[in-house]
Amino acid sequence: MSKELSQVKQLRLCALCDDKPSKYCCPRCEVFYCSLDCYKSDKHMECSENFYRECVNQELASHHVDEDAKLKMVEILKKMHENGDDEIDDPENCEDVDSDDGSDIDLHTRIQDLNLDDPDALWNALTEDERNEFEFMLSKGDVGAIIPQWEPWWLYCKEKKLIEDVNETSNEAEVLKTCPQIKSVPKFSSLTSVKPSPAIRFNMANVIASYAFTLRYFNGEIEPVETAIYMLDICTNLNNNINFEDPDLAIESVAQRCLQSELIETDETSLDVMRNDTLLILKGPSEENKLFYSKAAFSHIIQIFTDAKSQSKSNKTDSNVDNKNKGIFSKKFPEHNKNHLPSIDVSKLKKIIKKLEYYLSFLDSCND
Known part of the structure; x- marks a missing residue:
């Protein structure tokens, strides 16, 4: 039976061109098609354009966009526009583009004065090709491919040289300005008179490993409550006060917790x-x-x-309002809201912050 079904699929022709075997199925109208050209063809335009319009409207309507997000959206759309231009093989085909679609105007210019909180205004600024291309990537799950990759601030490492030129300038000072600002904490001697266990260094490695993974996982986008929950999920030192006697075990603990986590999907x-x-x-x-x-x-x-502690306190009073105002997108795709996340204890956060300040104070004492 399975063999017969496989043969039927291979013989089924594209319903849009009636020429080549179909490879894909439209999730909206369930028409079978063979390629992106057919998916973007005039026969399928009404279905594809309406589907994408709904997705964009629902997504943008369910989120408040701050200035950083607006700038990132501009970069994404501009990159998508440039990629689309690269795919045009025949310059003569440009004459077929409707002169009213604004394609001759740079995308950044078209949207620079728009309110990016208004999905209809943003949609109308896109050309037909841009809408179809974005919709196709959305249906394939490839939107992440055009999101700018975050570059961690810790990548710079000055090369160690046996002999250094006294006139050689170092850009280390400029690089360090891009790092998080170091906080001021009480002197270690004022916190305790007891010499810390050697395990403190390995425990700190466990915390740093969980921090490094979480920031990469969210591509540098920090939402405090969610980030704190994910870090606690993989950092047993902060979450369960587990001590480590070896640096490798401290780091491997994070790796194993990532693989076992119900929140995280990762690979080696x-x-x-x-x-x-x-x-x-x-x-x-x-x-x-x-x-x-x-x-x-x-x-x-x-x-x-x-x-995260501050937001958790305010979220307790705002939770009922949030549930009432939940948009269509969040109802349809519940994984995009925070309902799947475990609750976070504010009193526990206070203890964790004290512990983190203790670690930072210890690092300051190492300099002394």
Whole structure:
């Protein structure tokens, strides 16, 4: 039976060109088609354009867009526009484009004065080709391919040389300005008179590994509550006060928690990146400034958990309002809201912040 079905699929022709065997099925009208050209053809235009319009309207209507998000959207649309131009093989075909669609005007110019909170205004600014291309990527799940890749701030590492030119200039100072601002914390001697266990260094590696993975996982986009939940899910030192006696075990613990997590989908390649990122943070930007990246990381983590604590308090009073105002997109795709995330205990966050400040204070004492 399965063999017969396979043969039927192979013999089924594209319903749009009636020439080539079909490979895909439109999720909206269920028509079978063979290629992107057929999907974007006039025969299928009404279905594809309406489907994409609904997706864009629902997505944009369900989110408040801040200035950073607007700039990122401009970059995404501009990149999509440039990629679309690269695919035009025959310049003569440009004459077939409707002169009223605005394709002769740069995309950035077309949308620079628009309110990106208005989905209809944004949609009307796109050309027909841009709408079809974006819709096709949406149906294939390829939208992430055009999102700018975030570059971590800890990648710079000054090369160690046996002999250095005294006139050689270093860009280390400029690079360090892009790192999270290091917070001021109480002196370590004022926090405790007890010498810390050697395990403190390995415990800190566990925290840094979870931080490095989480930032990569969200492509540098920080939403405090969600980021804190994900970090606690994979960082047993912060979440369960687990101590480590070996740095490799501390980092591998994060890798195993990532693989076991119900929130995270990852692979060995991503975990290898996490291991390398952790090493870079622990090594620091240079031999003379080994602890800078570690202190910057803990400062950033403290800020994330502090913001998460503040937002968690306010969310308790706003939860009922949020549920009533839930948009169509969030109802249709529940994984895009936070209902699937576990709750977070504000009192626990306070203890974790104190622990993080203790770690940062310890790093300051190492410099002394």
